[in-house]
Amino acid sequence: MIILDKVSFRYNEKSETSFKLKEVSFSCSKASITGVIGGNGSGKSTVARLIAGMIEPQSGTVSVDGFAPFNHIGRCGFLAGIIFQTPDNQIVGTTVAEDLAFGLENLGVNYDEMQVRVRETAARFGLGNMLATPVHYLSGGQKQLLCIASVMIMQPSWIIFDEPTSHLDPWARDNFWQTVKPFAREHDIGVMVVSQLAEDLQHFEQILAFNAGSLVFNGPIADLRASVEQLQWFRIPDAWKLEKILEA
């Protein structure tokens, strides 16, 4: 369970406009895939970073499974892992094994356990025979897989994808969802996806929508669809528009 209670965040305290988030409150559960939507500068990435424990809220509380992520990061047991857009800018190791191990080294996992977990995770993500492969030999798809594996190896209870599909070709986009959906069901893991692609909407079950630092919608996707006419900030996807026109 992720709970945000009256969370505000701003980069410097000078003006009203420097607010990235203003008194945002919501909760979401692991049971469904949560989509975080909103335009550039809406605050959606800030929310992801707060939950991943990378920044600390100035007021209000963030809690993931009962813990404050900012204080918890780097200790044993990992709350929420985040996977960013560009694989090349987040692979730290120079070989597959090194990158997988990086997070575990930070958590202070001991040598024997680390060996086991690196091998297990690599095998699970189909990277088993590539442990010693330099990362610049990997294809784009393999790099993205490695990014996911490197976060999953830390056994987070939540995983956040920050715009995972915007750089992919359309086949890989389909593929991403075909991988992630069963993955969320089979493992006891909460999945949150930050995205502004209309095509991704159909895969979300719960929606958190942000606009100018405020939470403007929170609920199941069906409700968003029902009330979509009243939401001025929201660009209605073509799929919904068409259905509406055809109904009329």
Added chain:
Amino acid sequence: MSPQLELKNLTVSYGGKPVAQKLNGSFGCGRINLLVGRAGSGKSSLLLTIAGFHTEFSGQILYDGAVFQPAGNFSLTFQDPESLFFNTSVGDEVEYSLRMRELAENEITPRAQQWLQRWGLEPEKFYSRHPFELSGGEKRRVALAACTVAMPPVILLDEPLAGLDANGQKALAEMLNQLAHEHIVIVVTHEPEVFLHPDSNILFLREGQGSWFSGDDFLRQAVCNREFYPLPRWYCQALGPFSTASSLPPVNAEAVASFIAREKSHADKL
């Protein structure tokens, strides 16, 4: 008839392996040329080959019947073209290309301003601003304007829409379609649906081979078979029953809706 860029038996290789073999066909003016395919299918290599930067190829690239001389005759941008900015004002950024081509000093500013206007950016408002103050969509347009201001006959763009929101993508695609009336515009993209018109020209690279489609053929194949090319699901679902119609609409809700209404009334009359 305006000149065309012709590929004759062109095989592009990368590191000794052919990535696109025996391409025959042409890119022309008046309609946008789209280059699509999976990541790693050789789209970018083909673009660089046309630009003359990638030299591992056999066969020929002809322009107006003679071997294409890239120098000075093309513009080339990659994903995030705004990363090329190095001046402190939009004006300097756009004028740079003209200055380097040693245009007469009194022609430079008027031409740059005129060009900026064509990209929907009023010179009075933007000319002296710092490029980094602009919004995402404006930045992208300034960058593309700055790269194309010398008005070369061939304009090569690699993923020009990436990172823009849906509205920005639509607006930019419209401008590039306009640009294609006077230039040979070749666009590498993962979002052909934003550009597609029935008469667009598409080169689809897959498994080392290239096949050419008109926009209409491409849409039709994709509607019948998602494996062919994954267009947005809603479009394929809505048009599935009409795949034999004479001409399919572009990929946007309004066009599809009026198309379906038309087809239905047509069927009723029969």
Added chain:
Amino acid sequence: MQISYKPGSSFLYGLNPLIKGVLCFVLIMFFSLNGLQLTAMAGSLAALLFFAALGRLPLTDLVLSIKRIWFLLVIVGLVQGFRGNGFELAPALEGMIRILGVFIAAGCYLTVSPQSELMFFWETVFRPLRLFGLPARELALVMVIAVRFLPVMLSEIDRIRMAQIARGARLGKGGFFSSAAALMPLMIPTLAQAIIRGEELAEAMEARGYRVSGNRTRYYRFGIGFFDVPAGLLALVVATLTVWSRFL
């Protein structure tokens, strides 16, 4: 061909990274400083190549990459060859063998050393600096990341170069001697990209629990193996030979 780590499993790969590093250092010193005759030097170069072949290194790649330094080789050959009384072949060849020896020794070392081992070596070398309060492990990590991002940055620079040339920039023509102003279109975007990349990488590392001065464990452990003893002895012999032939 670019010289970088190539996965493999011969005895050269299995050496302890410290021994490997010291051996490479000693060899470089040997080739640059020794006072031996031409035949002995050619013999040692042949011996080096022999060991490399025995260790199943991709020698053709290594030899092919020599073409990157042919210019340097020619210059050194000419400078060394022209003495007061005309051109002499022996000193010219000697100079060239020195350069080749250094190049091949370093190339072999980089081919058999994954980043984790380079990092371990650097860390050990930096360790004395801890006395002055400098963080050895962080410094080593900085070096590793620099190496990791080298291929990424090179392709980035290449793209920027091509796009700016298309805009009319004359980067190629002035070549080496073009003025700083002409290079601005290349340098400013490259620097800006490097900063963006750096920021994103820092974020990704933090998100995976990295903290400067955190208590990190290690994925790799390096023991002393069967070949380490002879390799260590070899390093000792070569070092002695260098000092003896040069100074005694």
